[in-house]
Amino acid sequence: MQIRNFCIIAHIDHGKSTLADRLLQRTGAVSDREARAQTLDDMDLERERGITIKASAVTVTYTPPGDTSSSGGEQYMLNFIDTPGHVDFHYEVSRALTACEGAVLVVDAAQGVEAQTVANAYLAIDAGLEIIPVINKIDLPGARPEDVALEVESILGLPADGCIFCSAKTGAGIDELLQAICTRLPGPSSGGQKTQALIFDSEYNDYRGVIVYFRLKGGQLQVGDKIRTMGTGRTYNVTELGKFTPKPTPNKQPMSAGEVGYLVASIKTLDDVHIGDTITRDIDPADAPLPGYKEPQHMVFCDFYPAGDTQYDHLRDAIDRLHLNDASFTYEPTSSDALGFGFRCGFLGMLHIEIIQERLERESNVNIVQTAPTVTYEVALKGDVDEVIQIHNPADLPDPSRIREVREPIVDMEIITPTESIGDLMRLCEGRRGRYKKQTFLSATRQILEYELPLAEIIYDFYDKLKSITRGYGTMDYTFRGFRADKLVKMDILVNGDRVDALSVIVHRDKAEYRGRALLQRLKKEIDRHMFEIPLQCAVGGKVIARETIKAMRKNVTAKCYGGDVSRKRKLLEKQKEGKKRMKRVGTVDIPQEAFMSVLDPGEI
Amino acid sequence: MPHPASQSILSHAQRQASASAAVDGLYLHVPFCSHKCHYCDFYSLVEQPGQDRYRLFLDALVRELELLAGQYDNRPRTLFVGGGTPTLLPPDIWHKLLAALTTQGWLSRVEEFTVEANPETVTDELAQVLASGGVNRVSLGAQSFDLTLLKQLERWHDPRKVEQAMNYFRGVGISNINLDLIFAIPTQTLDQLDADLDAVLALEPTHLSSYNLTYEPNTALTAKLKLGRVNRIEQDLERTMYERVIDRLAAAGFEHYEISNWCKPGKSCAHNLIYWQSQNWLAAGPSACGHIDGYRWKIAPRLGDYLEKSPHPDRLDQEHLTGRAQLGEQLMMRIRLLQGVPLDMLPPDADVQSMIARGWLECTNTHLRLTREGLMFADTVAAALL
Ligand SMILES: Nc1nc2c(ncn2[C@@H]2O[C@H](COP(=O)(O)OP(=O)(O)OP(=O)(O)O)[C@@H](O)[C@H]2O)c(=O)[nH]1
Numbered sequence: 001m002q003i004r005n006f007c008i009i010a011h012i013d014h015g016k017s018t019l020a021d022r023l024l025q026r027t028g029a030v031s032d033r034e035a036r037a038q039t040l041d042d043m044d045l046e047r048e049r050g051i052t053i054k055a056s057a058v059t060v061t062y063t064p065p066g067d068t069s070s071s072g073g074e075q076y077m078l079n080f081i082d083t084p085g086h087v088d089f090h091y092e093v094s095r096a097l098t099a100c101e102g103a104v105l106v107v108d109a110a111q112g113v114e115a116q117t118v119a120n121a122y123l124a125i126d127a128g129l130e131i132i133p134v135i136n137k138i139d140l141p142g143a144r145p146e147d148v149a150l151e152v153e154s155i156l157g158l159p160a161d162g163c164i165f166c167s168a169k170t171g172a173g174i175d176e177l178l179q180a181i182c183t184r185l186p187g188p189s190s191g192g193q194k195t196q197a198l199i200f201d202s203e204y205n206d207y208r209g210v211i212v213y214f215r216l217k218g219g220q221l222q223v224g225d226k227i228r229t230m231g232t233g234r235t236y237n238v239t240e241l242g243k244f245t246p247k248p249t250p251n252k253q254p255m256s257a258g259e260v261g262y263l264v265a266s267i268k269t270l271d272d273v274h275i276g277d278t279i280t281r282d283i284d285p286a287d288a289p290l291p292g293y294k295e296p297q298h299m300v301f302c303d304f305y306p307a308g309d310t311q312y313d314h315l316r317d318a319i320d321r322l323h324l325n326d327a328s329f330t331y332e333p334t335s336s337d338a339l340g341f342g343f344r345c346g347f348l349g350m351l352h353i354e355i356i357q358e359r360l361e362r363e364s365n366v367n368i369v370q371t372a373p374t375v376t377y378e379v380a381l382k383g384d385v386d387e388v389i390q391i392h393n394p395a396d397l398p399d400p401s402r403i404r405e406v407r408e409p410i411v412d413m414e415i416i417t418p419t420e421s422i423g424d425l426m427r428l429c430e431g432r433r434g435r436y437k438k439q440t441f442l443s444a445t446r447q448i449l450e451y452e453l454p455l456a457e458i459i460y461d462f463y464d465k466l467k468s469i470t471r472g473y474g475t476m477d478y479t480f481r482g483f484r485a486d487k488l489v490k491m492d493i494l495v496n497g498d499r500v501d502a503l504s505v506i507v508h509r510d511k512a513e514y515r516g517r518a519l520l521q522r523l524k525k526e527i528d529r530h531m532f533e534i535p536l537q538c539a540v541g542g543k544v545i546a547r548e549t550i551k552a553m554r555k556n557v558t559a560k561c562y563g564g565d566v567s568r569k570r571k572l573l574e575k576q577k578e579g580k581k582r583m584k585r586v587g588t589v590d591i592p593q594e595a596f597m598s599v600l601d602p603g604e605i
Numbered sequence: 606m607p608h609p610a611s612q613s614i615l616s617h618a619q620r621q622a623s624a625s626a627a628v629d630g631l632y633l634h635v636p637f638c639s640h641k642c643h644y645c646d647f648y649s650l651v652e653q654p655g656q657d658r659y660r661l662f663l664d665a666l667v668r669e670l671e672l673l674a675g676q677y678d679n680r681p682r683t684l685f686v687g688g689g690t691p692t693l694l695p696p697d698i699w700h701k702l703l704a705a706l707t708t709q710g711w712l713s714r715v716e717e718f719t720v721e722a723n724p725e726t727v728t729d730e731l732a733q734v735l736a737s738g739g740v741n742r743v744s745l746g747a748q749s750f751d752l753t754l755l756k757q758l759e760r761w762h763d764p765r766k767v768e769q770a771m772n773y774f775r776g777v778g779i780s781n782i783n784l785d786l787i788f789a790i791p792t793q794t795l796d797q798l799d800a801d802l803d804a805v806l807a808l809e810p811t812h813l814s815s816y817n818l819t820y821e822p823n824t825a826l827t828a829k830l831k832l833g834r835v836n837r838i839e840q841d842l843e844r845t846m847y848e849r850v851i852d853r854l855a856a857a858g859f860e861h862y863e864i865s866n867w868c869k870p871g872k873s874c875a876h877n878l879i880y881w882q883s884q885n886w887l888a889a890g891p892s893a894c895g896h897i898d899g900y901r902w903k904i905a906p907r908l909g910d911y912l913e914k915s916p917h918p919d920r921l922d923q924e925h926l927t928g929r930a931q932l933g934e935q936l937m938m939r940i941r942l943l944q945g946v947p948l949d950m951l952p953p954d955a956d957v958q959s960m961i962a963r964g965w966l967e968c969t970n971t972h973l974r975l976t977r978e979g980l981m982f983a984d985t986v987a988a989a990l991l
Pocket residue numbers: 010011012013014015016017018019038050051052053083084085086136137138139140166167168169170
């Protein structure tokens with residue numbers, strides 16, 4: 001049987017998961033009766049939000065129609081991986097690519113090539129994969145498949161006449177795609193004699209422990225093998241081996257080079273296996289591990305504190321438990337003068353934070369106050385030796401007298417936009433301390449705009465701004481470039497005279513006053529009136545640069561309350577009495593979750 | 606959530622018990638208006654000419670009442686027809702409704718029979734029909750006498766019609782008249798409030814309901830607030846306005862007996878007192894709420910369903926409070942009355958000392974009541990008593 005390993009990559013929402021549905025259906029892996037939309041998006045959150053968060057690997061078999069084609073009659077084992085499109089989950093794509101020889105690049109026939117189309121296509125090209133471009137959604141009224149095929153050719157250098165037109169919705173073009181997968185993608189090379197399997201993903205199951213996803217590059221693997229992970233040097237016995245079809249289906253036979261599958265080997269925690277590590281046999285091991293991957297770097301950090309009636313221990317259990325299932329974020333205990341004990345967590349981006357927080361709250365029923373996300377800063381200290389420390393929390397910034405310079409992460413930003421929005425986008429980037437790099441024409445109406453931008457300036461609302469400037473047509477993608485020094489200072493916020501460390505923020509000196517005033521305005525809106533007046537101050541290096549006052553509450557009385565209002569009123573007051581969830585009391589002031597996020601507001605209109 | 610165990614849907618036995626309970630009041634809801642005011646969250650529909658369902662509604666309401674009369678005590682002390690705009694129903698429909706109420710026995714012991722009226726809908730003929738059917742009190746929605754403020758509320762009526770409507774009612778012998786007044790309307794100044802108070806007092810009503818404008822969820826006004834199209838009056842000014850209302854009505858000889866209600870001596874609204882004292886009342890008509898001995902329910906608000914399911918409309922939001930939870934709710938309502946809560950009603954766990962120390966509550970020989978300052982923080986006090 002021939003083998004084809006490929007992944008499906010695309011810009012977000014261009015139809016990868018829906019295309020995967022059609023492949024599962026057309027190959028008979030999922031019957032028409034079982035079929036549901038985005039079968040591979042099996043997490044609740046994925047289904048609710050309609051996006052893929054985690055890559056999924058599946059194996060199907062396919063026999064091309066026999067008579068005419070060169071591949072006719074022979075059976076193919078197709079191993080494919082549906083990947084997420086969102087920029088926060090880029091690393092999932094990088095991993096998937098190393099398990100494959102080919103990639104199906106999906107492009108929406110109405111939207112055309114977008115920022116993540118370019119980014120993901122280049123990743124695949126760099127990894128040496130054969131690419132089949134697929135122009136999807138040709139059923140849409142606004143579809144312009146020929147134009148999009150030309151875009152693919154001019155931007156990515158993939159011949160327009162090699163594009164396959166299809167609709168993952170109606171099923172048009174799917175047979176042609178399957179045919180192309182068999183004929184145009186290379187099969188895996190047979191590899192060496194010794195067992196080498198790349199771990200490209202893992203998941204945790206309450207009953208079976210860790211399930212390891214691997215791609216066998218050389219040799220064989222079978223149940224009963226004693227395996228060794230070459231990076232960590234640990235050994236395990238394989239108790240189950242199989243493929244996802246898409247249900248996990250154990251394999252009795254040995255698996256051989258070229259195949260993709262999963263194994264279970266009484267591995268207790270996700271921390272015991274490293275994605276990118278190589279599995280070999282304990283007896284007769286491979287000489288060297290396969291090239292692995294760089295761990296995704298967590299560039300965005302924020303703190304989770306227990307709020308409402310949630311206790312610290314409860315939150316800790318919840319985070320421990322989630323981390324067992326999802327090792328994509330990091331966490332360590334931290335404490336704040338204002339908020340008490342909590343956890344400092346590292347993430348891949350804002351969507352990632354949102355998803356982890358939502359999973360915690362929903363799966364463990366905890367209430368969380370989240371501090372404003374911050375990027376990692378490098379601080380070079382004064383002194384004879386070149387000492388550089390990394391900080392993940394503005395409150396940790398050392399005293400200015402000890403600091404030589406503060407460096408912040410810079411990204412290479414690529415924006416694809418309609419030409420008419422270029423001016424506004426450039427103003428946006430300049431306002432965010434961007435450095436212009438270049439501008440390239442995609443077509444008469446679209447351009448690629450490239451900037452270097454501080455990560456801190458884009459994590460919060462840059463994407464929303466971009467979307468509104470381009471009326472939804474602009475897309476963006478970025479990669480980490482390195483750290484760069486700038487005039488960065490810590491701005492402290494005092495609420496009722498107390499410095500609230502969780503509200504401290506690192507800002508550019510020239511923007512401090514402006515940001516400070518905007519921030520206090522926001523805080524004033526977010527913090528409810530109390531029975532006393534609350535002064536708000538903003539200070540840099542001990543000097544107050546802005547102030548505001550929240551006036552004392554003068555009344556709290558419902559004017560109308562009659563026979564139909566009783567239950568509603570009682571519930572409202574009970575809630576008021578219970579204290580709002582996601583509130584933190586600092587001194588005598590109750591600060592809501594929204595207030596902690598207000599430090600992110602760049603203060604633009 | 607406190608006291609979850611004591612809250613449950615009414616059992617069969619409890620239903621039996623409430624069927625034999627004495628009923629103090631009856632509320633009827635008429636779900637029609639000629640236009641939807643922007644601040645209003647009452648259930649009411651604007652019927653298109655030609656498709657008006659007034660008659661269908663009347664039939665369903667009469668059938669529902671007939672059923673209720675068979676199941677419950679049908680001799681309440683008070684009757685209140687609210688809405689919506691009950692006076693939008695034409696005189697012949699009113700005539701039938703009043704006749705049915707009489708036949709079914711609902712009026713046999715009624716002392717106070719109030720109908721809500723919108724000034725522009727009142728005619729001499731309608732006033733006569735109401736009076737001869739036993740109505741002895743009306744509540745008129747005046748809200749403001751200032752055209753710009755009425756516009757802010759998108760309340761469409763000619764303020765001069767208020768006096769005209771009062772004359773019609775007085776002409777047929779209905780002299781017990783409440784006027785509704787709203788203050789803290791966007792853009793309103795203290796001078797404008799004074800002018801409204803002058804206008805109201807000149808009309809010499811026997812009762813006044815004067816409300817701080819409330820931004821109810823799911824109203825056009827709240828949507829406009831969120832969009833920044835209207836600005837809410839500053840809290841400090843709201844308070845000043847409320848205090849101005851209190852002082853001026855006291856000077857004019859009105860007794861302040863509930864947070865937003867004032868009356869001439871002896872003219873308090875017996876029906877509304879039933880609510881604040883957690884007594885028993887029955888309800889009919891879509892969205893109307895009833896209460897019998899801790900059991901509360903709401904008639905499903907959609908008119909279409911109401912007509913379809915007649916005479917067995919769905920009951921929504923049913924709950925039955927008992928024990929401390931029920932007492933908490935009673936205290937929450939009762940403390941709104943300026944007379945206060947009878948001392949013997951207070952449970953031992955009620956933390957009233959701190960609120961007395963704060964100057965929000967005070968004790969008389971018989972009652973615990975809100976002080977003038979406490980009126981301003983009545984919700985904080987009520988929450989503490991729950
Ligand atoms: N009309 C039409 N809609 C499609 C087609 N393919 C996908 N869609 C729709 O496009 C939306 C996105 O589809 P998905 O398959 O979830 O896209 P995705 O690329 O997996 O998205 P991410 O995983 O979030 O990056 C869904 O609403 C699909 O129903 C198609 O061929 N035609």
